[in-house]
Amino acid sequence: MAPKRARPIANLALAAAIEAAGWTRAATARHINAVAAETGTPLHYDHSTVGHWLTGTTPRPEGISAGVEAFRRGLHRSDLVPADLGWPEVAGLVEAADDPWQGDVVARLTALGEDDMLRRRTVLTAGAFSLAGFAAPPPADPARASARRGGAGDVERIRETARRFGDLDDLYGGGHARHAVAAYLVHDVAPLLHGTTGRARPDLFRAAAELTYLAAYMAMDAGANGLALRYYVQTVRLADEAGDRVLRATSLRSMAVQARELGHDQEALSLADAAASALGGRAPGRTVAWVTGMQAEAHAGVADRQDALALLRRTEAQLERVDSLPEAEWTGNYRRESLEHQTGLALTALGDHVAAAEHYAASAGSRRPVERRTRAVVGLRCARAHLQAGDAERAAAAVLGLRPTLEGVVSARVRGELRLLRWGWARCRSDAHVAEADVLVAGLLR
Template identity: 55%
Template structure:
């Protein structure tokens, strides 16, 4: 298999570490590790799982298993495909693992590049075994209300706060209602479940539990398909695209963003369409650096946003506002290498955030500081972070923490600059998510 990749031992080790790092695991695989594997050493399960995914990517073989590499299959079972099987069973399984904070990351917990590809056809399941529960419109409304409350907590304190509560609610209250449910309320109930599953994925992604988040998002897509709600389906596909771009899988992210846009062409809220079109701009900028295409999509998103006829608060997701659009423009320009333009838009987005949007302010503020530092303006970056101290102190976001860690690593030679030293000491005192 090593020979078939055409890669050096060092390159394969690097890919293995990257796969583990996507889910927050600090693996220390090196070229010498592959030599030991060839001599018969069996790697630890977490390393083995990451290596299997690394080989699958390098060889473009999504179904690759540990056995294909000559390792015992009982150590890590073959990964399950989240696009197959019963999404209700998937949600219950994911919720249990999340609730207990278990990293079933051997195979099922790692981010899978294969799972970032849409299947040729959906696998809907309309009949389920197990005890039926009587459920109606009131159950759907109750789930939506809970989702809104959990969403407020996420906005204020980040994905690391209350995620286990969301997982418990999904597992113990929502999933049982979906089994055997029939009648007029069924679509509304599955839509409400898709929304809550989507939020669980969003929170897991903010905690850098990337494999878990990906599987939540996929099940949100599939639950939305059972609810026959194309807007919710596109919403979940959009977040799969966001995740792929953030992890550097740009072509997969572009394809997912395009699929999200394809699903909302007719009859969707204009505001939601603007939200998804803006993501397409970032995805195309990342995948092809096509300035013309990216800027054209941004103009289209802005035009839709300007003529949106619904209030942002009327939509649970896709409640796109000008401040969110500025963040999207900043991300797109950063992908195109326009750091000055990205800085301007990030700054506007941070400055116009609502009081409750602490997590967004912290994350975008960290991105603003990082862009300033990349332009060799360390004191500006330091001042930006010092101004965010109240938000950074209470937000539990591993995504934000990773950016801050990179900033601290970059400005180490500049700690004698007073403002930089002050900001670095502030970051050193922040609690870990």
Template identity: 40%
Template sequence: MLNVLNAGSRTEGQQMARAPRQRNEKLLTVIKECQWSYDACAVAVRAVAQENGETSASFDRSHVGHWIAGVTPSSRNSRFLAEAISRRLGRVVNPIDLGLRGTDSLEPDLIGLDWWEQAPATDLITVGRADLERREFGLAALYSLAALAVPLDSWQEIAERGRRAQGGVVPVGRSEIDAVRDMLTVFSRADERLGGGYARLAVVQYLTSDVAGYLQGRFSSAEDRKAMFSVAAETTYLAGWKAFDSSLHGLAQRYYVQALRLANEADDRPLAGFTLRAMAHQAVDLGHGQEALQLADAALAWSRGRATPAATALFTILTARGHAATGDKARTSAAIRAAETHLAKALPDDEPAWIRTSGFTETSLASQAGQALRDLGDLPAAETQLRRSIATRNPEAYRRIHTLTLANLADVQCGQGRLREATEHWNHAMDTMSGVTSGRASSAVKNIRTRLSSFGPRLPSFAKQLDQRATAFLRHDHPPTYT
């Protein structure tokens, strides 16, 4: 990843040497409203920066002091600051509200669009083209908690507005719908085997050209329109999932919002729930347990009465992840049991295409249950679930998630003090990573080094060899963002 933070810091450092400047009273007033010390503000900004890929971010109280004194932070650091303050105050705060001018051309793309007012195909093209044409877009897009507030009560009104906008000149029918479905199947299978970085931009290119064109076309029936918007939503979801797997969290969030819009236009509430579930998955992975729980609950609420048993199980197991992240053991266990009950009623042939494509089965449920139990600190139970997942998965068809599950199992074993077994599974995970282009897989390797470093000089030779292997992997690993 480009070291945008360091470049920004040099610019700010140069500015610090110049004088005089006008004190930024707007920023000072808002920081006081947050009831933050300069140190507390720096900690909050650093957390946002690290969440968005700046793992070496080193903000301290002096940075905050310089900003208040009138030094203008880089555009990216301004957005880190605005997002941290937005989270603290519970409302959207933009850099301009803090007395910080917009400093680059990405501002309209990142924070200037109301995703629920524009036509969905128009917004999809806006995001997709920015992703394709400007390399920095994916790096600059910030993950925002404010963007998780979807208008649940406005579903019908928003969908009706989209239907009234119909009327392009290109005729669209079943053959076009089937073509998009076939392409989605090809892309999805490759994604499961080769990771989110593989052909990510090919999916985006297909979305912004063929699919967006179909969405703006003329449909012979309302059912054809719904079918096209549904498969477009699935394809947009895949673009978001691939960005998520590539650790481009702000970009992934934008595609997820667009997938939700398209599912809404199709009046496909279960598919909307599937997207909300992905947003919950992202939120819990980033440490936002309460938000993850709210999104998982929304997935269940939005699809209630229309979701199949397997889909309901998938949404329910994400509530378990949310409950675990908030430390609620009783509700976590109850959600895991409920998900298993729902899944036992599933008939594979009756499940929607996105359940079959994602491969959600007992294997996937066990993986999510294992992670929930790990987050609760119940490591023996977590190990049982993760072993169950590994034993029942097709490792070639689902190579990426098999790799991640092996790494999770090793992490749980390490937490129980069984370093040799953990090392064996970490080595196995790295064996299966060959050919997988995934930011999450790279993060799993970084976690190996972090866990082993805690042993200090007492590290056994077999673990030292693993550490050397992980170091070599990370040295030669390149972020799979733009392939």
């Protein structure tokens, strides 16, 4: 018979949330620590800390903030508040007055780049993925950057820089050279945006939006999710300044990807639909397919199986009709292997792990050499799909096959997948292949 608890559970709301998430106390602590790390506030909670909370102890404000976001993701409940966990409200969870949709866009971009250079993290607050601010007219703020006049040569230079940094991101992950991108935005790009008028202005804002989009993607891949979201917001605003609907849709779609990865499924659906609406049917075919594929994944995320599968079929048909080279359309560089990955994500959300693994494998196996980080992420998702389907040996084999790809990649998303695999096959480590793969994964995580 289990020994009687010295102190009974006093926080029934927290106990119910942990049970609903399917977490142990140790897993609860890990999820909260991971969210806190995204904001630059390292926490070191463990199973005993969670035990104290269950008996009535209240976490510090930063613990409450991280805990609420962790349970929002784990329970797929973006409306969850501290009271749902038996905790008091804290100031850090209310929506910030510093609304990234407001104010001078160039001043916002400059401040954001400076935060990135100084490695300041930005927390994801309640309603962070809200569509409410999309149409809000921005009041002018004083410029923070000195002005310089730009022209066509500057536009091409910014785009070429974005291409070079993009290649580094593909090869080594968002944790590599991200602060250099931020510095380039602050010192070279922002002054041109303030100083340029006339015919060159839309192209300059378009080029700046492309580079800001890359900064957002790199920040997300590096695990700085609050920072990434603010970069994406400024990408939308820069695209609006340039009058570029496709760029607006591109950023909204990537915000949907981020929301899905963080467990904000209803917000992801709203953002994916907003991206489709932004296109308005007037976009290159490959870009349309790219956005439709995200809508399919988002519908799967809210368990809408029928619409998700119908949208996947529509995406495939759209992609088959495309005759342009992918490289010709950076906003929607969508290939067959991208669709295979998206299909795997949708099927994972729908619980069809065997079929998902097949699509992940097809995607990872056809990636170009430059797509090293993406091949690592997709390959690890393939391994996890095998594990979720009950085949730990195939999961281990998939990981071992990725050994050359994984070495040298600096990506929080890769590390997150590695941690999930270690947790998932913990009971199978007596198997020789799993043990070998576990040693590899443990070494990479160190």
